Amino acid sequence: MSASASGRSPETTPDQRILEHACDHLRRFGPKRTTILDIAEAAGMSHANVYRYFPSKLALFDAVTEQWLKALESQLRVIKEGPDPAYDKLERALSAIQKTYRAKLEADPALFDLLCDAIAKNRVVARKHRNKMQGEIQAIVEEGINSGSFRLADRRRAMALVFDLAHRFIQPISIALDRSIPTPDLDFRASRAFAAIQRSLVYGDPDFDL
Known part of the structure; x- marks a missing residue:
């Protein structure tokens, strides 16, 4: 053939x-x-x-997971390197993560569940992906701080704020737990959370004690 x-x-x-x-x-x-x-x-x-x-079935499954995550990691890299202001980049990056995970959960639940399993068991493929994702977000936050776009200038506090407030919408296991929530409803709630993050970084929040 x-x-x-x-x-x-x-x-x-x-x-x-x-x-x-x-x-x-x-x-x-x-x-x-x-x-x-x-x-x-x-x-x-x-x-x-x-x-x-592939030395084992688990190694093969992790390679499957790594393969479909590459497109998201590439998308985040393009967003980070783009000409947009940092606050726009941050919203686009968080939205890309949330929408990509949710779309994968809906269209390809078996493969999405492999990622959740890798995260739950802290396997290398999950740690590498998390580090790449956090690295791109951190670079965007640091760009905003260095350019003066973000008034919240403490990097540790800024990163904690981003990931604490966005956690439900960008953490795969949390996304899996919310699978019964209609996508339009979840997208709206995610957009509100991301907007709150942008406001806190751009205008500062002296009463927000991390």
């Missing part, structure tokens, strides 16, 4: 092919019923060959 007939690009590498079939099996059967043997059979290779690229 040709590459075009199989729906696969001729440039697809073995590890990419494994990830594609892993995603398909996870969506259809969930993590407990997904096996390396089934993925290998679907990819047209031996299970030993799968282990050449």
Whole structure:
């Protein structure tokens, strides 16, 4: 069968092919019923060959998680490096996180749940993603402080304010717990929280004791 007939690009590498079939099996059967043997059979290779690229089923699942998070991490980087004022960048970055997670939860719950599991168990893939996300947000906050856009000039307090007030809307496990709330309602509540964060940073809040 040709590459075009199989729906696969001729440039697809073995590890990419494994990830594609892993995603398909996870969506259809969930993590407990997904096996390396089934993925290998679907990819047209031996299970030993799968282990050449991914040493365990958990490592493969984490690679699946890492793969879909790359687009969000890239989006945050573009926002951070853009020409907009820091307060606009911050709102766009927080909204991107909230909307991306919520969309993934709705469209691809099996893969979103893998991220939640990685966070709950403090696995490397979750820590790396959290560090990247926090790093981009911190860079935006520091830009706002350095430019004078943010009156709340204490970096530690500013970061604590952002993540404390935004937590419900940008933490995957919290988002999963809110899955029964209609998306428009959650988007509205998130936008109010992000606006409150912007106001506190731009105008300062001397009575806000962290």
